[in-house]
Amino acid sequence: MGGTEHIHQRLIEACKRGKDKARFELYQLYSRAMFNVCYRMMNNREEAEDMLQEAFIQAFTKLDTFRYESSFGAWLKRIVINTCINAKNKRKVELTYSEEIFNYDQPETGEDEEELQFTVAGVTRAMELLPERGRMVFSLYLLEGYDHGEIAQIMNITESTSKSQFMRAKRHIVKILKENTGGIPLTKNKDYGN
């Protein structure tokens, strides 16, 4: 956390004063990253857009409370994730049921591991097939950069649940990739391959 975190201070101050142009600029700066966060949380494009919209409206309304204690991105991301979690909690029934559909506690075979090539598209697709909680924990930990303590707080679960969900999710993604490709990447994209 250095001097860069207040890089948009002027812009943020202009937004606080209600300048439309500044708001649009701030939106352009963060909307793409935040939309992808929404998508990973909701697993649905339309719902992700709704969440993005709601989160930005909320952020602009309570921008006065942003005091540069964290980076703006981190502040906004927290609003985005909370918006998504709240929306998900409204439909909690779906969330709990989805856990039982997959049995992803199988031990790893681990024999033909040199075969598997990861690609961004392949991993993204596999993430979409994960059960809700596993997908959330996986993206919150690996992509959004929260630790298990923070995830526990965000998702209202214990830290050890977060850790075990993450382990399962990783194994599950590997399994999906193997099943779907037979060792061959879903999309051949040399830029992302190992």
Next chain:
Amino acid sequence: METDRLEEFVRNNRRGFDQLEPSQKVWENISAASKKTKTRRLNVYLLRVAAVFIVVLVTSVMLYKSTILSPGYSEIIDDPEMRELMEAETFYAQQVSGKLKEIRKCYSTFPELKVEIESDLTELEFMYNELKNDLRENISNKAVIEAMIDNNRKRLKLVDEVLDQINC
């Protein structure tokens, strides 16, 4: 372990995972919603201004009522002697200040004048304020009022005399 390789792969390709773009309509909705809150904010601001205005208005009306229309004050206005005193006070004050202005123009020619006349006037004013206090305490009204008018006359006389003496 493949899971570790997966973790490493995701970390190394973090940027690649932000591929999707939201559609145009998201901003349109946000912008429309923010405009709504903006007008609401403006209304809140106007309401605040109106509230402050009303408070100021009410206070000044109450103040007016409690001082000008208080029994003591209305008595003063009703009493013809008092009214006369007030009128006299305004008349003399105007005269004195007008003549003092003339005198002040001559301060550059007669610098010693300034100290003399202004200290005399201050003294008279001080006495006048004492009388005013007496009047408020209702000490022998008639005598006090006469003294006050006399004080005013003295001040006018003072500036008149000075004006006659200096010719500049």
